[in-house]
Amino acid sequence: xxxxxxxxxxxxxxxxxxxxxxxxxxxxxxxxxxxxxxxxxxxxxxxxxxxxxxxxxxxxxxxxxxxxxxxxxxxxxxxxxxxxxxxxxxxxxxxxxxxxxxxxxxxxxxxxxxxxxxxxxxxxxxxxxxxxxxxxxxxxxxxxxxxxxxxxxxxxxxxxxxxxxxxxxxxxxxxxxxxxxxxxxxxxxxxxxxxxxxxxxxxxxxxxxxxxxxxxxxxxxxxxxxxxxxxxxxxxxxxxxxxxxxxxxxxxxxxxxxxxxxxxxxxxxxxxxxxxxxxxxxxxxxxxxxxxxxxxxxxxxxxxxxxxxxxxxxxxxxxxxxxxxxxxxxxxxxxxxxxxxxxxxxxxxxxxxxxxxxxxxxxxxxxxxxxxxxxxxxxxxxxxxxxxxxxxxxxxxxxxxxxxxxxxxxxxxxxxxxxxxxxxxxxxxxxxxxxxxxxxxxxxxxxxxxxxxxxxxxxxxxxxxxxxxxxxxxx
Numbered sequence: 001x002x003x004x005x006x007x008x009x010x011x012x013x014x015x016x017x018x019x020x021x022x023x024x025x026x027x028x029x030x031x032x033x034x035x036x037x038x039x040x041x042x043x044x045x046x047x048x049x050x051x052x053x054x055x056x057x058x059x060x061x062x063x064x065x066x067x068x069x070x071x072x073x074x075x076x077x078x079x080x081x082x083x084x085x086x087x088x089x090x091x092x093x094x095x096x097x098x099x100x101x102x103x104x105x106x107x108x109x110x111x112x113x114x115x116x117x118x119x120x121x122x123x124x125x126x127x128x129x130x131x132x133x134x135x136x137x138x139x140x141x142x143x144x145x146x147x148x149x150x151x152x153x154x155x156x157x158x159x160x161x162x163x164x165x166x167x168x169x170x171x172x173x174x175x176x177x178x179x180x181x182x183x184x185x186x187x188x189x190x191x192x193x194x195x196x197x198x199x200x201x202x203x204x205x206x207x208x209x210x211x212x213x214x215x216x217x218x219x220x221x222x223x224x225x226x227x228x229x230x231x232x233x234x235x236x237x238x239x240x241x242x243x244x245x246x247x248x249x250x251x252x253x254x255x256x257x258x259x260x261x262x263x264x265x266x267x268x269x270x271x272x273x274x275x276x277x278x279x280x281x282x283x284x285x286x287x288x289x290x291x292x293x294x295x296x297x298x299x300x301x302x303x304x305x306x307x308x309x310x311x312x313x314x315x316x317x318x319x320x321x322x323x324x325x326x327x328x329x330x331x332x333x334x335x336x337x338x339x340x341x342x343x344x345x346x347x348x349x350x351x352x353x354x355x356x357x358x359x360x361x362x363x364x365x366x367x368x369x370x371x372x373x374x375x376x377x378x379x380x381x382x383x384x385x386x387x388x389x390x391x392x393x394x395x396x397x398x399x400x401x402x403x404x405x406x407x408x409x410x411x412x413x414x415x416x417x418x419x420x421x422x423x424x425x426x427x428x429x430x431x432x433x434x435x436x437x438x439x440x441x442x443x444x445x446x447x448x449x450x451x452x453x454x455x456x457x458x459x460x461x462x463x464x465x466x467x468x469x470x471x472x473x474x475x
Contacts, residue, residue: 008215008216008217008218008219008223011216011217012132012133012137012141012217014194015132015194015195015217016129016132016141016144017144018186018187018190018191018193018194019084019125019128019129019145019187019190019191019194020125020129020144020145020147020148021148021183021186021187021190022084022087022088022121022124022125022145022148022187023121023125023144023145023146023147023148023149023152024148024149024151024152024155024183025091025117025118025121025152025180025183025184025187026118026121026122026148026149026152027148027149027150027151027152027153027154027155027156028152028153028155028156028179028180028183029060029091029095029114029118029152029156029180030060030061030118030152030153030156030274030277030278031152031153031154031155031156031157031277031302032156032159032160032176032177032179032180033056033057033060033278034156034157034160034277034278034279034280034281034298035156035157035160035161035164035173035176035281035295035298036160036173036176036177037053037056037057037173037278037279037281037282038281038282038291039164039170039171039172039173040053040056040107040173041053042170044170045170045171045173046101046103046104046107047104048104050411050412050415051412052104053411054407054408054409054410054411054412055104055108055408056104056107056108056111057278057279057407057408058404058407058408059108059109059111059112059115060111060112060114060115060118061115061274061400061403061404061407061408062112062115062400062401062404063111063112063113063114063115063116063118063119064115064116064118064119064122064400064403064404065115065119065396065397065398065400065401065403065404066115066116066119066397067115067116067117067118067119067120067122067400068119068120068122068123068392068393068394068396068397068399068400069119069390069393069394069396069397070116070119070120070393071083071087071116071119071120071121071122071123071124071389071393071396072123072124072127072389072390072391072392072393072394072396073389073390073393074086074120074389075120075123075124075127075128075200075389075393076387076388076389076390079196079197079200080124080127080128080131080196080197080200080389081128081191081194081195081196081197082196083120083124084121084124084125084128084187084191085188085191085192087117087120087121087124087187088117088184088185088187088188088191089184089188090113090114090116090117090120091114091117091121091180091183091184091187092181092184092185092188094110094111094113094114094116094117095114095177095178095180095181095184096178096181097109097110097113097114098110098111098114098177099174099177099178100174115400119396119397119400122376122396122399122400123379123389123392123393123396124389125145126142126145126376126377126379126380126392127197127380127388127389127392128197129141129142129144129145129380130142130377130380130381131197131198131199131200132197132198132217134218134222134226138377138381139313139316139317139377139445140313140316140317142376142377142380142381143309143312143313143316143373143376143377144313145376146309146312146313146368146372146373146376146377147306147309147310147313149372150302150305150306150308150309150368150372151306152183153277153302153305154299154302154303154305154306155179155302156176156302157280157295157298157299157301157302158299158302159176159179160176160281160295160298161292161295161296161298161299163175163176164291164292164295165292165295165296195212195213195216195217196209196213197213198210198213198214198217198226198227198230199230201213202227202230202231207227207231210227210230210231211223211227214226214227254383254384254387254391257382257383257391258383258391258394258395260382260440260441260442261378261379261382261383261391261392261394261395262394262395262398263436263440263441264325264374264375264378264379264395264441265375265379265395265396265398265399265402266398266399266402266433267325267329267371267375267433267436267437268371268372268375268399269399269402269403269406270402270406270426270429270430270432270433271329271332271333271336271363271367271371271426271429271430271433272336272406272410272423272426272429273332273363273364273367273371273372274403274406274407275406275407275410275422275426276301276360276363276364277301278407278410279410279411280298280301280360281294281295281298282294282411283356283360283419284297284298284353284356284357286348286414286419287343287348287352287353287355287356287357288348288349288350288351288352288353289350289353297353297357300357300361301360301361301364304361304364304365304368305364305367305368306368307365308364308365308366308367308368308369309368309369309372309373311369312324312368312369312370312372312373312374313373315369315370316373316374316377316445319445320443320445321374321377321378321441321443321444321445322437322441322442322443324370324373324374325370325371325374325375325437325441326434326437326438327366327370328366328367328369328370328371328372328374329371329430329433329434329437330366330430330434331362331363331365331366331367331370332363332366332367332371332430333426333427333430333431333433333434335359335360335362335363335366336363336423336424336426336427336430337423337424337427338359339356339359339360339363339420339423340419340420340421340422340423340424340427341420342355342356342359343356343418343419343420343423344418344420375399378441378444379392379395379396380392381444382442382444410422413425
């Protein structure tokens with residue numbers, strides 16, 4: 001029945017590659033605006049002001065916040081695989097809407113719709129990967145999605161620079177955007193051939209389908225052991241009341257874990273990473289590069305992001321999540337402090353431009369090598385199965401809302417104060433983030449998702465009125 005030709009490792013690798021095209025789209029669509037925005041702003045194009053530039057850039061992020069919550073709920077109800085297939089369709093048609101947008105208003109509308117897909121992918125793809133992977137490979141597999149995100153951003157920065165140098169046509173921003181339709185098609189066709197998450201199937205009582213998938217992605221003995229564990233958890237849930245969203249508010253241990261998850265999401269974003277990802281070209285122009293040089297130099301940010309993510313994936317197999325995040329937050333905060341100082345004391349010109357570029361590259365090395373991989377991995381593994389999609393959606397929405405605030409107000413803060421003062425503000429927020437991680441972050445490395453659920457129940461499961469342990473599974 002399960003002959004020698006069965007190669008679960010190869011099939012698992014294929015499932016990882018295909019599903020993480022959602023991450024590639026996430027990265028490309030958030031990164032492409034970096035180079036496209038200056039061309040959109042021209043008078044014969046969308047005629048943008050600094051306010052409407054912020055609106056175009058951040059409308060996708062606001063849509064992502066909505067998409068994260070909706071995507072989490074839909075993934076719980078209809079399955080991780082089916083949700084990703086639907087997101088691929090939205091990616092494709094929303095991208096075409098942006099490409100042919102005749103006005104700022106239409107662009108903002110389609111960027112919002114595109115954001116729904118970005119937000120949905122940001123929570124559904126890591127959940128799918130976490131549930132498909134064995135515990136010992138989960139860190140590496142889930143962070144493959146982070147690698148694809150930064151690879152998408154690098155592709156966006158590279159194509160932006162190439163297209164900008166190949167043509168002087170002010171419609172070049174439309175060519176930059178349309179490239180994203182290709183990975184959307186790959187994601188759609190690829191996921192049609194992929195199986196559903198075995199943990200989601202087990203929760204639905206589809207034991208035969210669950211076993212079939214586990215035998216595709218595990219060695220036989222490991223598949224049987226994991227099937228027993230998933231079935232045990234599913235059987236416990238069958239005797240319980242139906243899960244409602246209010247459990248996130250009313251059950252002490254789940255509420256505690258949700259607060260920790262939201263804190264992790266905020267920590268990733270208040271570093272200001274996406275001010276560099278969305279406005280990196282403008283930052284480099286303000287520092288002293290001309291437009292074409294800034295577009296080319298910005299590729300360095302993408303290259304270091306990809307290289308650092310490879311290092312982060314390797315470190316996740318060696319180092320705990322908590323110390324990695326502490327190092328990442330400390331490193332990014334220090335780089336922001338130095339950017340603020342040198343922007344203040346150095347005169348505008350090539351010298352300051354290269355100093356700022358060096359520091360943004362250093363910032364991204366810590367962010368993409370430590371902070372971001374740990375963030376998406378921990379959010380995919382700390383929540384109980386029955387509310388994993390929805391809880392991940394809530395924390396994803398928090399992440400995207402903070403991202404939206406950073407993206408929308410960054411240019412405004414620069415106008416109100418200065419570039420150096422703005423980075424000093426991010427440095428102060430980074431110090432607060434470090435304190436939170438040190439005091440509250442749990443360690444999840446090397447634990448199965450089911451054992452984490454059991455541990456959190458025991459650690460945080462006291463009923464507030466009786467002081468006795470209370471599982472969310474009890475009626």
